[in-house]
Amino acid sequence: MGRLVFMTEGFGFYEMTNEIREWVKSLDLKDGLLTLFVRHTSASITIQENADPTVLQDLLKALRMLAPEEGGWLHDDEGPDDMPAHIKTMLTGVSLQIPVVEGELDLGTWQGIYLAEHRRAPHRRSMTLHYLGT
Amino acid sequence: MGRLVFMTEGFGFYEMTNEIREWVKSLDLKDGLLTLFVRHTSASITIQENADPTVLQDLLKALRMLAPEEGGWLHDDEGPDDMPAHIKTMLTGVSLQIPVVEGELDLGTWQGIYLAEHRRAPHRRSMTLHYLGT
């Protein structure tokens, strides 16, 4: 079990693939299941294309369309980005599992692992890395 | 392996955190991976904020906007809430994994576990609790 703590700079996708790959290497893991668990309700985790950075811009735009700030939300204690952040987290999820096969994360060629920050302001985010296997 | 059976009262988020925490305690689980698996196609499972109840009202509203009853859906055998329930289930998911660390669910401060009922009418819902670890 490990924990990654990460400062975000507000809205955005933050690639964690290398950090996670290094963790797998450092523990000399062979075959098993890696769980990434984000311990928040306004940040999430997803696998996405890591080649063209405009993909990430478009994903942010899509999330903004799916969970607009102008939604007339009841819950707005922390500002107009508060409730949309919860909706975006529900849609993208906080728990992700990746097989480890022969010592490697079993990602496809174009897959990268991203922490998604759904709040405007920078936040300190904590993610658990949990492993079962050999 | 255990099973939680639960009667819902129609549309809504039903918090299960305490029931699940008690199950983990009762089996004296230490370190591993807990899977919650909802055996339905019109109810789902999600982690969300458990402090302000208006968050849950807004989440229901968001799901209604994303999967409106007035969608001109082909599949309407069981009424206008039938197909939207399947869409909401697809978007939020039926399988959720939570690490157990030193005998505790590894939830963040504001995270609660919710069964989401996407049908209007009360339903009997069944969820599998599956554990791997020590």
Place this chain on the structure above:
Amino acid sequence: MGRLVFMTEGFGFYEMTNEIREWVKSLDLKDGLLTLFVRHTSASITIQENADPTVLQDLLKALRMLAPEEGGWLHDDEGPDDMPAHIKTMLTGVSLQIPVVEGELDLGTWQGIYLAEHRRAPHRRSMTLHYLGT
């Protein structure tokens, strides 16, 4: 660990329940956790109703509404269906876990497992089947 390789015929949901059930049987698996992991960023995996085929048509329509081709996306190198495919993948997910209980996939009566192809053109898709347990 196994791998399913599959040719899709473009947009659609492709049921994999039987192939996956046979894999579980062939290895004589008893109790554990099955992970299905899609190694792509424009195809995903979901559990849905497998009785009425119009459900699948409606799900495709819902995804098209949530991630329209006419979104003014920056990323369109491979055509108008390129970026919507990434958005649909983010919303539905590439990693899915199903408990295996007494040698059987723990699916509910109406649940089927579907690979979702989010590109117009046929694609070769690869999915990892990963198992932990006895």
